[in-house]
Amino acid sequence: KSLEIKDNIFWVGAIDWNIRDFHGYSTYKGTTYNSFLVKDEKIALFDTVKKSHVNELVHHIKQLVDPTEIDYLIVNHVEMDHSGSLPEIVELIKPEKIFCSKMGLKAIQEHFHPENWPLEAVENGQTISLGSKTVKFLETRMLHWPDSMFSYLQEDKLLISSDAFGQHYASSERFDDEVDFSGLMEQTAKYYANILTLYSPLIRKLLAKVQEMGLEIDMIAPDHGLIWRSHIKDVLHAYADWSQNKGKRKALVIYDTMWASTEKMAKAITTGIDMTGVSVKLSTKMVNLKVNHRSDVMTDVLNAKAVVLGCATLNNGLLPRMAGFLMYMRGLKPTNKIGAAFGSFGWSGEGVKLMNAAMEEMKFDIIEPGLRVKYVPNHSDLQECVEMGKRIGQAVIEQTQE
Ligand code: FEO
16 A cells, blocks of 8 residues: 655555565565655656566556646666666656756666656756655765665655665564664664665765754654654664774674684684683674675674684685675775684695685775694694684774773
8 A cells, every 4th residue: 555654745655575685785574665755736756666567667656646646756866776677667657857867867868768758957956846745865975876866845845765764674563763773763773784885885874964064853754664753863873883884892703614624723813702702792793605695694794893714715716605705895994993813624724814804805904814724633733723813802802992
């Protein structure tokens, strides 16, 4: 069903209960593609949905208006999960105008190669009137794509925020206060970690700009997941916190192992970290890449201070899960971390060097040179691992405040 979320503003999006992979990000809870219909002197539709869900969108619109009565289409973001159904929707409603950012106009042309669509690029800060409601457009380049923008409905204090503040969270509920709060924040963190981490500097600027503009917000409606109305301060605070990349008093030991030698080292290092955390709150977590999805691991990385990587050497390189994880993490550019590497080897032993090089590229503060053990660790090797763990734990304590 469509749902009125504010006076004459309706959710008309679609729920995708079954999606489990979103370009490499595991979406165990499914997702939603949120669209919003505003009824005023002019009727406006904000964003569309993934192509597979177009019927759901049209069904929801038809509960409220004849689709051909829609005057304006606003495209806040051109990624296919929001625009895949655009050609069908344009054909159906024949809008008077399609508003998008300047980059959005280019992206629409490059995606759909339209002929005669009434596209109109808006400037940052430009407003349009729907009658009694005013829409202000805010350019938010790279949040998530160059074309991204927000739409702010001034009189309603409603921010339609595209991908920002979203979560991949399918639910029959529409609002943040209707679902379990910790589960919601977990999915919000996962979204930030896997989609937005690399844009943290832009998010810091955006939050400052919103504050500077004195934008009054009493609802944030992202294009994925639940709408924020009761926990706006919480989500803004979380974004401010994550975008600072400060890291909490938390260490992750992320590893893959061939014949359990690297795993033995991982346990000993974790023990060493734990030993430094006896009198202070320091959480440690062992993360085996065989059983943890990279996108869940990135959610842990989001607020960890230390990222300790362990991998056996395979064919002069890394085990494929670690190589894939490093590629994924490098793309997301987490910053301001303490890093360390370890692993077993048989004869060539390049694994530790490769992991250190990747962490160096991410400008981690590396505890050199890392620890290598030939074939199977003995008692004294494991003691060295414990000592390494203690050094890591001590560095975390020194560089964080709780
Ligand atoms: Fe939800 Fe960047 O698309």
